[in-house]
Amino acid sequence: AQSVAQPEDQVNVAEGNPLTVKCTYSVSGNPYLFWYVQYPNRGLQFLLKYITGDNLVKGSYGFEAEFNKSQTSFHLKKPSALVSDSALYFCAVMLYTGGFKTIFGAGTRLFVKA
């Protein structure tokens, strides 16, 4: 079965420290990979994507992610966390199965402490 795993329900980090939010996937074919962020009572907001090319992709608000094909991972990173980064982060995979659909991970709640 096609799936996306975010092994951590919650990540706690101090402001100014680097952060990592983990994501692994299990899909057939070459997936398109995404990170979205959700703030309270808001819709999902696109952060970054990997379609092809350079394995390290940079996105909004200083976030980046590294595609690792051998480990089927797409971890989200930021060198220096801000309190305002506190939110719910979703990893997602877009698949083509006759039409496009997106499978989301369960989400990881990031708490950045001042």
Next chain:
Amino acid sequence: EPEVTQTPSHQVTQMGQEVILRCVPISNHLYFYWYRQILGQKVEFLVSFYNNEISEKSEIFDDQFSVERPDGSNFTLKIRSTKLEDSAMYFCASRGGTDHKAYEQYFGPGTRLTVT
């Protein structure tokens, strides 16, 4: 910046009633989606819509659900006979064509559906 809008923001309905959730996607987008998020749980794909027809749907999207793009701007999700377990936040999303930027989905703020 263009955005996806959804109405209403909150809908309360009784079990067995029909509801229609409305979305206005970004105007030049070609692909449209509905997702749902049960409180505290993951975002689940319901259906994708392209060229005026469903292109993909999940096992959740059974016969009680239908989608329509009636007038070239609105994109609606109808739930024919609501059940308690349909209570969730429903998100509409749209995206452009097939270049790399066009794979980015833009989400609306959601409609919270409460079935009593």
